[in-house]
Amino acid sequence: MLTRLSIVLMAALLVSAFYQIQMQYQSRRVVTELDRARTQGLRLAAEHERLEVERRTASKALRVESLATGRLDMQVVTPAITEYVQWRPHAPAQQGSP
């Protein structure tokens, strides 16, 4: 009886040990994945910030002003240089009766 119990406990011990090793392996794999995803996230955030700065640099007021006046011959708006637009909306659509 004692021998059988020992064998069962031994088997349980072995299963537990192997399971722990497996879990440890899984845990490390998940941590590695997590770290990789985290690094990727930081890299993308940094890239986003860089592109945001590039966008602002390309659209900075001095550059826009220079292109508008130099290339497009635009003028700075004053109340004296104004196009008055008359609002003429279409007639409202006829609503059908239910």
Add this chain to the structure above:
Amino acid sequence: MKSIRYTASPLLTSQAPVWRSKLLVVGLALMFLTMIARAAYVQVFDNAFFRHQGEARFVRTLQLPANRGRILDRNGLLLASSVVAPDVWASPADVDADLAQRRELARLLDMPLDKLQARLAATDKSFVWLKRHVDAPVAQQVADLKLAGIHQDKSYKRRYPEGEAVAQLIGFTDIENQGLDGVELSLDQRLAGHAGSRRVIRDRLGQVVEQLGEEVPPIDGQDVQLSIDVKLQSYAYQKLRDAVDAQGARSGSVVVLDAQSGEVLSLANYPSYTPGNRGELKGPHLRNLAVTDAFEPGSIMKPITVAIALDAGEVAPQTLIETAPGRYKLGRYVIHDTHDYGTLSVQGVIQKSSNIGALKIAQKLTPQRMWETYAALGLGRRPDIAFPGATTGQLRLWKDWRPVEQATMAYGYGLSASPLQIAHAYMAFANDGVLVPLSLLRRADAALVPGVRVFSVNTARAVRRMLQMAVEPGGTGTQARPVGYSVGGKTGTARKQVDGGYASRKYRAWFVGMAPVEQPRVVVAVMIDEPSAGHIYGGTVAAPVFRDVVQQALRIRGIKPDLVVEPAIVASSAAEEPS
């Protein structure tokens, strides 16, 4: 064949010596004892040492860098931000790149091949910088070369998208991203943040496989939102640059304040510099002249003199002042006007900018009264704004004034102030006599900012009316009038001090004013230093810059014109309703 049973083997019958088996047993026992002793030594007695050695091989403490906060304008547009820009370094002894690869590397790093070769020739060194703060796409191209002995460290670089237009205001950081000048320096603690860390176990491939203990998360620096409107700032910078170049001047400054909240909307200086180019980060052009340098203001002090006298009840707007014959002797000094204006009203003194008129008005006041009002307007005090090196200007205590000094201060000599201080002082006129503190940071609710009353409402309005007359025909600042908006302002043409005396042909041209004059929303000060292209007066050099900046400031702020405008182009068209 006859078999022999195992138990009957003749070999077993031979008698082995007992000492041999005992020796074997003792030997095995000693081996086990040694192993147990070693295990006890490793696990118990010197466990800390072995644990440390183990960790040294696999455990790493990773720094988690904190992002430096961004600097934004009042509308959330980016003025400064940190981007990844790796540092590239080499271990010369390990570099085996051929000439073509080295040439390609030199091209990517934008450095001469000779210089690169010289650095890589230092094979006795294990570390040499090749280039710091390389742009991320270029760093990726360098990495793609897969050169042995060429390494990269992660690093951040500060970028300033608006460039020179806001350079002296934003300032810059050093290569380690610590603020060195401007807002980057004054708000460094808020912007910097704190790095974090975490302890991890890495496998032989360098991958993180386990985290040990609690992670200390990085605390990113806070974003800072300034009161500056970058569109207005750029426009002001551009107009200032054009004026300084056209007038052959040394430099210039423009300050735009929100007349009600005290927020600084624009603070432009020219010449400026490109903050991303470290080669330019030295010399006088780094100074934010509008804040850090004090100048004698000249005639733009006259409205303040008049306001003090009005408030004291010594004069009224229509009080007559005799300025003939255009010269006035005070002790051993003779004060001149540009013309003989005869008898002027107090309004006329401002409109014509009469030195003698301002002097005679000041003579009705006590030095103490003048000094107290100057001090209340912020002259002689450091402005309370988040900017390093803001000047106090010069304003001596009234007890030390001589009569001639009191007289000259009435028209702006014998004291000094920065353009920011002057604009702030004029805010008292714009805000019906109440002076609101300045702010370089955007205020959440401008209505809650308490101010200090310096002048009565009637005095402030009377002075505004005089300032309006000064830009109308017959005044000195007619070129300051924009289209569609009423303005009031004062010209100033101050002689420069050189080597302790006044230079005969060197001037500073000023114009300070506000708009719309009935209910001012902006106060603008313009200073142009040493114009040399023929014009020297504030009314011809600085007033046009004021006009353009005011025009745009009011338009950008969405303030409707308060004057009837005859449109230069009138087109009438029908708009289609958007589908």
